[in-house]
Amino acid sequence: MDHEQNKSMRENTRPKDSLSLRLIVAVGILLTGTAAILLSWSFAVPDPGTLVGTYIPVPQLLGLPSSAPTRLTIDPNGKMRLDFGAGRAADSGGVHWDAKELTFRSKYDSLEMRVRVVPDWFSYHVFVRVHPGLGRYEEYEFRRL
Amino acid sequence: MTGLRPLTGKRTDPTTRAVALMMLAFMLLLAAVPGVHAVTGIQWGSVLDFYRDEAYVRTILEGHFGADPFYKGEHLWYAPLIYLIEAGLCKLTSLPPEVLLVRAGPWLILLAPIAFFAMVWYFRGPVTAVCSTAIYLFFAVRHEPGWAVATYTPWLIPVSLLQAFFYIELILIDKAFRTRRLLPSVWAGLGAGFTFMGHAAPGLIAVLMIGTLTAWDMLRTWRAGEHADAGRRLLTSSTAALAFVLASLPFLWYVVGYYSLHLVNRAPFIFTYYALTISDLRAFLFHNIHWVNLIGLIGLVIFLVEAVHARAKSSTTLVLWFGISLVLFTYGYAVSVLDSHYDIHLPGTAPTFHYYFYMKAALSVFAGALLYDGFQLFRRAIGKRMRGDAVAEGSETLRSRVALMTLWVIPILMVYPSYAYRNDLFVQRARCIKFAEDTLRTTVFEWVREEMTWNDVLLCNADLSCFPVMATGRNFVCTANTMPNPYVDHLERYLDNGRMLASLAGNQVPDPALFNKYQVTHLLLTTAEDRAMVQRASLFPLELHRNGSYVLYARPHW
Numbered sequence: 001m002d003h004e005q006n007k008s009m010r011e012n013t014r015p016k017d018s019l020s021l022r023l024i025v026a027v028g029i030l031l032t033g034t035a036a037i038l039l040s041w042s043f044a045v046p047d048p049g050t051l052v053g054t055y056i057p058v059p060q061l062l063g064l065p066s067s068a069p070t071r072l073t074i075d076p077n078g079k080m081r082l083d084f085g086a087g088r089a090a091d092s093g094g095v096h097w098d099a100k101e102l103t104f105r106s107k108y109d110s111l112e113m114r115v116r117v118v119p120d121w122f123s124y125h126v127f128v129r130v131h132p133g134l135g136r137y138e139e140y141e142f143r144r145l
Numbered sequence: 146m147t148g149l150r151p152l153t154g155k156r157t158d159p160t161t162r163a164v165a166l167m168m169l170a171f172m173l174l175l176a177a178v179p180g181v182h183a184v185t186g187i188q189w190g191s192v193l194d195f196y197r198d199e200a201y202v203r204t205i206l207e208g209h210f211g212a213d214p215f216y217k218g219e220h221l222w223y224a225p226l227i228y229l230i231e232a233g234l235c236k237l238t239s240l241p242p243e244v245l246l247v248r249a250g251p252w253l254i255l256l257a258p259i260a261f262f263a264m265v266w267y268f269r270g271p272v273t274a275v276c277s278t279a280i281y282l283f284f285a286v287r288h289e290p291g292w293a294v295a296t297y298t299p300w301l302i303p304v305s306l307l308q309a310f311f312y313i314e315l316i317l318i319d320k321a322f323r324t325r326r327l328l329p330s331v332w333a334g335l336g337a338g339f340t341f342m343g344h345a346a347p348g349l350i351a352v353l354m355i356g357t358l359t360a361w362d363m364l365r366t367w368r369a370g371e372h373a374d375a376g377r378r379l380l381t382s383s384t385a386a387l388a389f390v391l392a393s394l395p396f397l398w399y400v401v402g403y404y405s406l407h408l409v410n411r412a413p414f415i416f417t418y419y420a421l422t423i424s425d426l427r428a429f430l431f432h433n434i435h436w437v438n439l440i441g442l443i444g445l446v447i448f449l450v451e452a453v454h455a456r457a458k459s460s461t462t463l464v465l466w467f468g469i470s471l472v473l474f475t476y477g478y479a480v481s482v483l484d485s486h487y488d489i490h491l492p493g494t495a496p497t498f499h500y501y502f503y504m505k506a507a508l509s510v511f512a513g514a515l516l517y518d519g520f521q522l523f524r525r526a527i528g529k530r531m532r533g534d535a536v537a538e539g540s541e542t543l544r545s546r547v548a549l550m551t552l553w554v555i556p557i558l559m560v561y562p563s564y565a566y567r568n569d570l571f572v573q574r575a576r577c578i579k580f581a582e583d584t585l586r587t588t589v590f591e592w593v594r595e596e597m598t599w600n601d602v603l604l605c606n607a608d609l610s611c612f613p614v615m616a617t618g619r620n621f622v623c624t625a626n627t628m629p630n631p632y633v634d635h636l637e638r639y640l641d642n643g644r645m646l647a648s649l650a651g652n653q654v655p656d657p658a659l660f661n662k663y664q665v666t667h668l669l670l671t672t673a674e675d676r677a678m679v680q681r682a683s684l685f686p687l688e689l690h691r692n693g694s695y696v697l698y699a700r701p702h703w
Contacts, residue, residue, distance in 0.1 A: 020160040020543065027164050027551055031171040034554050039178055042565040061434060062427055103575070118566040125563055129572070138428070139288060139568065 055142035161546045165271035179565040180251035180299030183574045187247050191576030194302040196615035202242040203618030205232035217620040221399040222630045226342035227303045250301030260309035267316045268459045275550040277513025291569040295506030307343035314340050314351045319462045322358045325377040334385030338392020346499035353469045404632035412626035414493035415481040444511025467507040474500035585694040592690040592697045593617040605669035622663050649678040668698040
């Protein structure tokens with residue numbers, strides 16, 4: 001009897017075993033639409049002109065190390081300049097905007113110093129990657145001043 | 146927190162299961178598209194692992210399985226399963242190894258999130274599987290490279306692909322310890338063996354999990370006076386051990402049979418990922434002070450309580466996974482620190498980041514489970530407030546389950562643009578492009594492949610040995626200390642390599658004895674080195690190829 005009663009209780013609390021097609025179709029439309037929007041928006045190439053300006057690092061919980069750049073300037077010609085404080089600066093010189101890779105690149109220091117532009121919904125995140133040596137790198141997020 | 150129930154997946158309705166699978170497909174699509182984009186047009190991988198793997202694949206394709214592709218006369222030392230898979234795919238697709246290794250990554254590594262999803266579904270049901278997989282795919286990685294964090298990445302290196310085997314192995318282990326029948330233990334042993342064949346670190350975690358669960362079960366049953374059960378467990382686990390040995394025999398044959406697991410070169414396993422070093426504590430905190438880890442750790446505590454008090458087997462398995470990874474991580478770190486700073490040499494296993502990787506994967510599971518339960522608690526509290534009556538635990542409706550799964554669309558939508566350009570994709574792609582830009586260097590790859598046969602040995606500096614020589618699958622005298630056969634004395638080869646190059650730049654005709662010892666047949670130099678090698682013509686008179694940066698010489702038959 002106990003066994004039967006247990007079985008009956010299990011069946012009463014068991015979710016319905018039928019497929020809710022309407023719900024599945026609704027979820028399918030939601031997911032397909034979202035995926036289409038995300039995939040089309042995320043790979044949109046930003047206009048380099050909108051990136052012109054001065055940027056400073058986003059503060060970090062533990063502060064920024066002394067090796068971190070203190071300011072990034074992108075001029076209308078697509079050149080950029082990184083200031084490291086104490087008068088030390090790295091002028092990018094012949095940097096060009098690589099629209100395909102969404103980055104400013106120079107021919108010779110592409111591994112050592114890069115500015116990465118990450119599109120967000122209503123703005124861009126700018127990440128600056130510096131290479132302090134010994135195979136390490138540090139990346140800092142910058143915001144427009 | 147009784148919502149944390151083991152193995153709930155079997156009780157869910159077909160609509161929940163269908164929506165969970167649709168969410169998986171949605172997340173895989175969003176993860177894979179930037180991955181495919183990252184490897185599009187890429188010819189060369191950018192990290193040494195690609196070149197090591199390529200060498201092994203070439204070794205298999207040329208019929209020399211079991212040989213070390215770097216050092217002549219030495220044997221297989223790296224877990225070969227991924228190379229066997231890659232070599233099989235090369236045969237199947239007729240793609241050259243360097244192309245296959247770069248382009249197949251986004252597709253093959255989809256196995257990892259699929260296996261992760263299946264594993265969480267098995268342990269916690271489909272809703273938690275969606276929650277944990279969303280975290281695993283879109284929120285766990287942030288700015289770290291894909292090989293350091295358990296997630297999907299398009300870069301086909303062993304650690305990233307072989308995690309899939311480990312997740313399946315967790316299911317097999319759990320099944321084996323829910324019964325004392327023989328067959329589940331055989332599967333668990335075979336799974337551990339295949340995992341070990343793919344990568345030593347997850348294989349070791351799996352073996353230690355089986356060992357710990359065996360010891361615990363035997364102790365418990367023996368104390369309870371159930372001696373027959375203890376004996377049965379010993380028998381099933383011994384069978385699992387035998388299955389493990391059989392499955393991993395193609396690897397164990399060499400590392401045990403030839404090398405007796407005697408590690409001579411310690412650099413590969415004392416390598417420490419920069420964000421795990423004390424000197425870069427800031428980087429560690431930067432990467433790890435994050436809601437995923439915080440919620441994951443709270444989830445771990447709840448799982449731990451459940452494992453201890455409720456004796457839920459699934460929680461025990463998952464907590465043990467995290468615990469053993471943590472122990473191995475701590476031990477590996479101690480080995481590394483003692484070796485580097487105090488010259489104390491303890492036996493090593495694998496670089497610590499491998500265990501950090503699996504701890505992160507476990508945290509994604511715990512975080513997903515906690516969010517699911519938190520959502521249900523919240524829903525019940527709201528229901529009670531709105532309707533004034535208590536909503537019973539475990540009474541979650543189909544609508545609430547579907548709502549929780551599809552709600553993940555919102556946070557994914559918010560992070561997706563930066564996810565699609567995350568560091569793991571962007572930096573690696575940038576490096577790949579940088580490598581391909583150096584066409585003078587990549588041409589050397591063609592020279593070496595064209596001029597050298599399997600038995601030839603090349604002398605060059607360590608930098609050139611890493612790329613392009615390593616990828617060719619041709620022998621050389623020495624390479625970077627973290628990459629070569631750990632069962633061979635690296636220092637001796639390193640010093641001899643330096644001596645041979647120095648002798649070619651010396652005042653006297655070099656003694657060929659050292660060159661003969663390593664059976665050196667070819668010499669690769671940068672043009673700057675070439676100008677300094679005034680004695681070069683005495684041993685390597687034949688110039689085979691030259692471009693603006695490099696020159697390849699051959700030694701006449703000696």
